[in-house]
Structures are given as C-alpha cells and as structure tokens.
Amino acid sequence: MSITTPEPGKKINRIGLEVQPYRGGKTTLCAGCGHNAISERIIDAFFEMGVDPKRVIKLSGIGCSSKSPAYFLGGAHGFNSVHGRMPSVATGAMLANKQLVAIGVSGDGDTGAIGIGQFVHLMRRNVPVIYIIEDNGCYGLTKGQFSPTADLGSVLKNGVVNDLPPIDTCSLAIELGASFVARSFSGDKKQLLSILKAALSHRGTCMIDVISPCVTFNDHEGSTKSYAYVKDHEEPVGDISFVPFFEDISIDYEPGTATEVRMHDGSRLFLKKVAADYDPTDKSTALKLIRDSGLRGEFATGMLYIEPAKHDFTTLLNLVDEPLATLPLERVRPGRDVLDAIMESLK
C-alpha cells in the first residue's frame, strides 16, 4: 500500500495513516448492539496509538461477538476460527511471529462454556493477546439461551430464570495468571478507550470483560445485563488516565490518591483511587474488590489488576528476537555434522 498525502482536514495518526485502514466491513449485528460500540473503541484505540494494521492479527471464535473482527481493522489479517478455540489459534500465531499484535474477540458463551478450557490456559501462559469478552450473558446467534456469565436469578425474555451462579471471568483471569485484567461497559466510551490503549502498551495477556447488552434477547426488565441495569449497577474503581509513550504530558494527582503504573512500552497509566486501600497491582485486593462489589449486587469496572513486568509466554520460551515463521533455512536446519553425529550415536 502506498502512503498518500491526506486531504486537508483529514485526521492522520502518528504513523501517517488515516482512520480508513482501521475501519472494517459493515456490521451485520443488530442495531444498538453493544458489540458495535466496542468495535468503534477498538478502531479509535488502534488509530490513536498508531498501531500499523499490517502488524495486527485479529482472531475470534464463534458467536455474535466473534463476527465483529470483520467490522474493524480491515487492513489486518483476521481469523474467525472455531467455537471456544480462539485462544489456541492466537497462541500458535503469536509463537510463529511474536512481533505481531494480537487482538482476540470472544463472547461469554465462547469463553465461559465451550472455551473455558482454552481460556484458562491462555491466561495461565500469559500469551501476549488482547482478549476481549463481549459479555451479554446470553447466546445471540442461537436465539437467546443463557450463557455461564448470566447472573443468578436473571430472567430470560421468555420467563426462564437462571438458577446457576455466574462465572466471574475477571476473578478467574487474575487467579490464573493474566497480567492485565479489566472490566468495562460498552456504553462507557472513555473508560473502555483508556483500557484498550493501555492494553496496547502491555506485553502479556490483557483480559478485558466488556459488558455489552444484547438488545434483542437480553435487554428487558429482569435481565442483569440490560443497558438500564448495567448503568445503575456499574461501580468504576476509579478514573483511568493513560499517557502513551509518545506523548509528553504530566498528570498531577494529590499524593496517595492515584497509582502510577509504567507500562512495557514506556507508556504510563494513572489510576485514581476511589478506595484508599485499593491497589491494582495486588492480586488479593483485586479479587476482594470484585467479590465485595458482587455481594452488593454491583459490578466493579475499570483497571482491576495489572502486573506490568510479568514475563509473557514468548519470553518464557526464550524465543529468538525474529519471527520464527520467517527464519531462513540455515537457521532452522542443523548442518550435516549434526546428522552425522546422531547417526554415529545410533550405530
């Protein structure tokens, strides 16, 4: 692709691209679906951070959520894989080329039900993937069955009551070893954008659970994933200010009111505390916060847990700096002497 001079007035980002290659195909999801808002924030975050779409891979499993990678970053390679198995595909791709930026989009059924096994092991390995759960508590494509993140007592449109407790994907991810765990709401533009931009500065698994109401099957009275319910019960853990590495902005907080986190790429994250004892770099307080707010019938949103220095999976495996996929023959085929030595040892 050739770089053309933008028309006057058209916004370009720090790598000289217009927003066009960050956009995708026309959505086929329902009008008002929370997932579309999330796609918009993904476009904004990648554009504003100046991530080259040609270095990005976008992956998904199956379901409404998993259709959405077709609706953002048209300039990136995409892979709509099989139900619940996107984590393994993303893992393989990142091992093949660790220089890529991977964004995986899943749903609450794709993650919490059929894909819980692969989800668990993706978190455990801390594979460098931004893993977004577009969480609406139900199966949309198969017309509205409950998913494992539906709250106890939540009611389906047809009157069926959910009688099993939900899986809290954020608590699970923190327990399992994900190094960046956040929860947001598709309607909270500012918070979601900050989280996504911070995720792009992190090296490791970024698990972001985004409550994203299903306007067709789960947006009625009695649902705990409806727009109205979510707006009433969201409890942000504090303001997030993200300062990317390429911007020189100073942010002043009164001492003791904010936590500053330095990211892998030099960006900074300022997390304003709502509760004085909340420390997003401490697993126990993060888990307690999620649990306590849950017991109150609320749900905490924002940056819940972050461990910026944790080794990601490719570091753990001690991979060479270059992508494995394109190593030349002489670096992947040992010499004749090696074969001769092995043969000699077997004689």
Next chain:
Amino acid sequence: MPAAGTDILIINDFSIQVATVNGSGSQTANLVLLRSIFQMGIPVSGKNLFPSNIAGLPTWYTIRANKDGYVARKKEIDLLVAMNAETAREDVLALGPGAAVVYDEPLKLDQLRQDLVFYPVPFDRIVAEVCKDAKLRRLVKNMIYDGVLSQLLNIDLAQMEHALRRQMGKKLKAIELNLAALEAGKKFAAEHLVKQDPYVVEPMDKTQGQILMEGNAAGALGCMMAGVTVVAWYPITPSSSLPETLIQYMKKYRMDKTSGKATFAIVQAEDEIAAVGMVLGAGWAGARAMTSTSGPGISLMGEFTGLSYYAEVPGVVFDIQRVGPSTGLPTRTAQGDILTVAMLSHGDTKQIMLLPATVEECYTTAMDAFDLAERFQTLIFVLSDLDLGMNTWMSNPFEYPTKPLDRGKLLDQDALQRMGEFGRYKDIDGDGITFRTIPGDGMPAYFTRGSGHNERGQYSERPDDYVNNVQRLARKFETARQYVPPPVIDQAPGARVGIIAYGTTHFAVEESRSHLANDAGLPTSYLRLRAYPFTDDLPAFIERHDRLYVVEQNRDGQMLSLMRMELDPSLTSKLRSVRHFNGLPIDARSVTDEILTQEKQAGLQGARSHAVPVGPAV
C-alpha cells in the same frame, strides 16, 4: 525327550521372548541382548509388548534375529525367558514343541511340558552373590539372563559388555554391578546347563554401518531437519516419544548460536484440540508447525481439521496408531485410523495421508509432510503406528537433505500482477492451489473463515460460490496425486497374484512373499502404498494382475474400502482382503496362510473373479 537335539544347529534364525513384570527394569537387559546380537552382524528387531500400566503388570520383549534380514514379528517363540511368575504357566503352554525355556527355578516350569527344553536358573541365589545391597538386586537380576543367553546362544560376552557400557554411559557403579551379574549368569550356565536346543548365534556382516532406532525418534529427527518451528502436543501413548525426542534434539541442536535463544517453540498443550489449534494458528502465521498424537487425539482434532481443509491452513499431524477406542488397548499396535483420517471432519473433506513403513521413511516422510503442507495449505497426516514408532528397527543411516524447503504459494508481486486484485482463493494456475499471504509480510491482508467464502475471501453463502470453492478443493486434492510419494513396486515376472500393503505390514509381506514363492510356488508382485490420495500406479498395478491381496492391520479392510470408493469396480473386484488385528504386530506366517487359503478357494471357484473377501487372518 526334546524334539530338537543339538546335532542340528539353527544359526542366526530364531526369536526370543522375555517375559517380565512391567517396571522391573528389564529394558536395559533386553536392549543389551538386542544390541549385542546386532553388533555381531546379525539382522535383528526388538518389540516391546507392554501393558497400559506403570509397574506390576506383565510385559514381554521379543527379539528376532534373522540371517536373511526378515525382522517382522515371528509368530512362533523359539526361546522363552520366563521371569514373571504370573504369566509363566500360560507362556510355557503357548510354546510350540521344541522351544527352549530359561526360567526362574522356583517356578518349577519343567513339570508343565515334556516336549520343551528347560533351563532352570536360580536367579535369586545368583544375584545375592554378586549384589550385596539387597535394594539393588531387583535392578541387576535381569542382567543374569543375558549372561545365561550369552552362554547358551554363543553371544560374545565382550559384545554384551560393549552394549552395556554404551547403554549406561558414565554410571560406573551400575556398569560394574551389571557386568558382575552378566558374568555370573554366564558362569552359572557354563557350569550347570547342558545345551539341548539348536539355536546359536554366529558372527555375520549384515549390520555393518547400520543404525538401530525407533520410528518416533526418526520422525522427530525428520521434523527438526524439515525446519519445524512450532510444536504443540498432548501426551498420549504411543505418540509421546516423538515430541519428547524432538524436545531433546531441538534443545541440543536448534538453539541460536549467537543469541543462545530458541529457534523453536514447543508447547505441551492442555489437550489435543488446543494442540492442533496452535498448529493452525502457527501455520496460518507462516510457521512450519506440527503436532503428534494417536487415534483418540485424532478424534478430538476433527473439527479443526475441517477448518484447516476449508480455510486452507497448513500443518503436520503425526498419528502413531494404536488399537481403539480411547482406552481400548492403548499400548498395542494397529492400522485402524485409515478411514477416519482419510475423511476426517464434517462436510466434504478428504485429507492427504503419508504412510511410512520404515524408520528411514519416518525421517524422510516428516520432511515431505512439511513441504506438502505448505504446498497444499492443509493439514498433512503422517500415519505411523506403535510397532514402528516405539519399537527398535535397523536401518541404513539417514541421508542429509539436499532439497530446499518448499514454502508453497506465497503471494509475490508477480502473482499479484497476474491476479489483478488479490483474491485469497482465486485459482490462477488451474491446479486448485491459491496464493496466500501471512500476517506481517506486508502483502494484502485477508479474513480467514471456515464459513462460506468467495474467491476474494469475502463472506458468502451463495450456492455458486460454495460449489466453486469445494470443486476447487477437490481439484487441489487431484493435484496432490502428482506430489505425494509414489508407491514402491516390485513386479515379479509372470506373477498373476499381487499384494498391496502399507506401513509396518511391509515387513510381514516381504517375508511372506518369500514363503509363497519358495515354499508354495506362488510368485507375487508387490505394491507398497506410501500415500493417499493414490497415484495412477495403483490402478495400473491392479490391472496387471488377476487377484490382489490387500494386507492390513485392521478388522474391516479400511484401505481396501478407500480403494473401492476411488477405483473402478472392474478393478476393485479383483481385490481380496487379508487382515490382522489382535494388537500384536502382523507376522508373515499369518499372511502366508491366509493368502494360500484364499488362493485355494479361488482355484476351486475357477476363473470367477467376483470372490468376496473372506475372513481375517488373526
């Protein structure tokens, strides 16, 4: 009176079976025995018949030595070493007349039969004399039977010592202890046993320059030489030793010399679904990726295999076949996944399979598989089996690969120009193979999906788009016929009967052909399949013969069924089936007997060529 006396010697042609308890440390003694005969220049093979158990259940190790180079399992046991009280009685009763039995004296096996040769050995007493530490006795006890056999069979003790030293490396104390046991065994036999059986070893020169290796290790070596970069696997017998050996090789030979970092990623996945998912992800992103599994894992990989077929993503899958189902007889061999793999996944799918028969082919086929995977942008299945993968085989040393890697059709400027606009699934060469791009290569991106797509990779549920796509995939499969390894054919002059086999069945067939030609006056031609899809050599071979026996190690004649699906009925009506499926490696005698029985029936039926395949050879 024993049936065989010492006046007639049988030189370099016998089988030994050692019956022990699993986990009793007999493997060292068995490998020393195998290797010492090999070092004396006699062709050998070693097969481990073991239970699905860590310790305590019976296990048998079979060594065959054969001057003519026939190394398939021999149906008859000539010499039994009975160390396991639990199975000793049954083992002895199963022997043919004239066989010899070395046994642990307190078992009193000599009272069971009158027509065998018995050599009682007081193992506990001998081991107590050479090994003061009672805790170590269990580990060196087995070496005593090696010493006894050295004396009885005339195996050079120096060769045993040599084999032992190479087996134990630098463990000097262990070597010393084992050597003492070896010598004590030989001394006991020399002083107390009178040779009554006819079996002896005499030095030959038929193993000069040869190696001893297991198929899984050879496959691992082939993968390393093929430049594999991403490996994802899940433990399963009999496959695990392939990735485990690969890990050892890669850690030793594939660390980057300047940075000290790994030029590979190997992941033990959470299950086979994740393993093949990682292979697809890596293959899609341009890496040479593989996994290795067995039948149950193949089943779990079914869904992703369909995605690989339709979305056209490369990767290599080794299937080290075993007896089914999931629990089944997991430590016994079979060729039972042929049909499952050929058609693996839902919808209209056909998979490319490679069928190595020897350890050398495990090595070369691994390299072929990666080239074919990238050429055809799909999963390539390498079907080995437990017998080949886990047992010890002789081979010529492997040759260093000289062919460059075939990375397949990666989009370049030339192809882009010919195409006009990039279409991921646009067939501009007419061979069904389209051009792909990989993430990060700077070429046009596309969206990969298993669901309906048109030539440009766009979502489509249009009937014509779907039909075009699956027709092209069928065309691609046709193209593969020109690329897969062709069969190996041995045309016997004037032969009216042909044999078709594949994989480890080869060894029994080779030997059976000599029985048929020399003992029954029935010369046979032989075609050994090395891949599916079949090449044109197969129908041509069938055409040239009146009757053909398809020999395989499964109940239903799976390869024969595939032929029936693909070939003209005028050809397939000539095919008959010989099947062996009791979990043991196929032997030549069973093949010969079954072919002769069916030949007899064919003779009675005259020239009628519509004979239905008759019963299996078990």
